[in-house]
Amino acid sequence: MNSALLVNIFRFIMLLAIQIVIFNNMNFLGYISPFPYILYIILYPVNSNKAGLIISSFFLGLIMDMFCNSGGIHATACVVLAYYRPYIFKFSFGLSYEYQTIKLNESLTPERFSFILVSVLIHHIVLFVLEAFQFKFIWDILLRTLFSSIFTIITSIIIIYLIKPNKR
Amino acid sequence: MQQIFNFLIRNSNRLLFLLLLGISLGLTIQSHSYHRSKIISSANFLSGGVYEKINRINEYLNLQAENDELVLENARLKSLLFNKEDTSKLPLPDTIKGVKPADIIVSKVIHNAYSTHENFLTLNSGSNEGVKPDMGVINSLGIVGIIDDTSPRYSTVVSILNMKSRINAKLKKSNHFGSLTWDGKSTGFVQLRDVPRLASVRKGDTIVTGGQSVIFPEGINIGTVETIYQERETSFYVIKVKLFNDMTNLGHVYIIKSKDREELINLENKEKNE
Numbered sequence: 001m002n003s004a005l006l007v008n009i010f011r012f013i014m015l016l017a018i019q020i021v022i023f024n025n026m027n028f029l030g031y032i033s034p035f036p037y038i039l040y041i042i043l044y045p046v047n048s049n050k051a052g053l054i055i056s057s058f059f060l061g062l063i064m065d066m067f068c069n070s071g072g073i074h075a076t077a078c079v080v081l082a083y084y085r086p087y088i089f090k091f092s093f094g095l096s097y098e099y100q101t102i103k104l105n106e107s108l109t110p111e112r113f114s115f116i117l118v119s120v121l122i123h124h125i126v127l128f129v130l131e132a133f134q135f136k137f138i139w140d141i142l143l144r145t146l147f148s149s150i151f152t153i154i155t156s157i158i159i160i161y162l163i164k165p166n167k168r
Numbered sequence: 169m170q171q172i173f174n175f176l177i178r179n180s181n182r183l184l185f186l187l188l189l190g191i192s193l194g195l196t197i198q199s200h201s202y203h204r205s206k207i208i209s210s211a212n213f214l215s216g217g218v219y220e221k222i223n224r225i226n227e228y229l230n231l232q233a234e235n236d237e238l239v240l241e242n243a244r245l246k247s248l249l250f251n252k253e254d255t256s257k258l259p260l261p262d263t264i265k266g267v268k269p270a271d272i273i274v275s276k277v278i279h280n281a282y283s284t285h286e287n288f289l290t291l292n293s294g295s296n297e298g299v300k301p302d303m304g305v306i307n308s309l310g311i312v313g314i315i316d317d318t319s320p321r322y323s324t325v326v327s328i329l330n331m332k333s334r335i336n337a338k339l340k341k342s343n344h345f346g347s348l349t350w351d352g353k354s355t356g357f358v359q360l361r362d363v364p365r366l367a368s369v370r371k372g373d374t375i376v377t378g379g380q381s382v383i384f385p386e387g388i389n390i391g392t393v394e395t396i397y398q399e400r401e402t403s404f405y406v407i408k409v410k411l412f413n414d415m416t417n418l419g420h421v422y423i424i425k426s427k428d429r430e431e432l433i434n435l436e437n438k439e440k441n442e
Binding site: 020021055058066071082083130137140 | 219285416
């Protein structure tokens, strides 16, 4: 129990640090930057405290907002993703996910990939809708969501494999 | 009573979610109005300090470009010094230098954002050095933005690449003015709106800051005219302006302390009160 908590705190700080120092400065093609810090929410243990996840996601987003000067858009997107995470689990792994031991950071099955895909899409749509805040930018929002999602998914999968190399 | 408690316990996660969602949405909506929330900004101790550390590393990588720019500015200043304008031509009274006295604070950009619709910069000087909100920020090439918020050691700047920023600007050769805005698309171009159709504008004309704003002194470079088109609803000109500045690559900047500003604001308040 205690070690799981420590791992989570470590992940929280490390992912934020990597996001702020490296990925916030990528700006590929001027506006596409990946947000792999949401891996914290994706990799949070399946059956542990849900209230803890929601509160820590809120602060994860709030710290990101502080660094991006963006009001509360990251906080909103993170809280939404954290709250709907059980439903995404149900969607990707089937109804009985709570009785299985799901380990996301092992080999990449279609279920795991679909879970990451849906999570990233939900987070990014909320994020970019709130960022533009105007209906006339609808194409801009969709374009940014699409490209940023692709980049986030690629970097997330790379980070997952870098953290946990396959045991032989 | 017990049912209320049961309800609260059963739905505790949902209530927590709604509470936090409300708070963060509130912050978001506040940040979209011009007078934004001053709590979540990068001028605080934590993020300002981190950005300063990161910037120290990045600076080494950009030393070459910064040096080139300084050499160019030196050359320009020297050419000004050696080729002084002849004084036989009488200038217009309101363009004499010194009518708008402006003190200058030298500062450094430690964080620069340009990928969203509302972009902010962070500078490493704050209220300790005398920086106050609504001061103008320029560099050797042209204008950069307006100070938004300050802490003792850091300050944030509303970049001209921010859809909320509105700066008074005019054509250099005539005095037709408009307001400078950004459409959120390209980092190299901004839009000058509400220019009357009487103005004769050609591609390549220079756009400078206008005298109506108390934030910037008159005549600071902004950019050149790229394309001109007419707005259908208002039949004013909209001019696409190519910026002199590369907003994606900013180093040292100057903050303009306008002495007239307080006097003007005091005067205007006095008139309102009477």
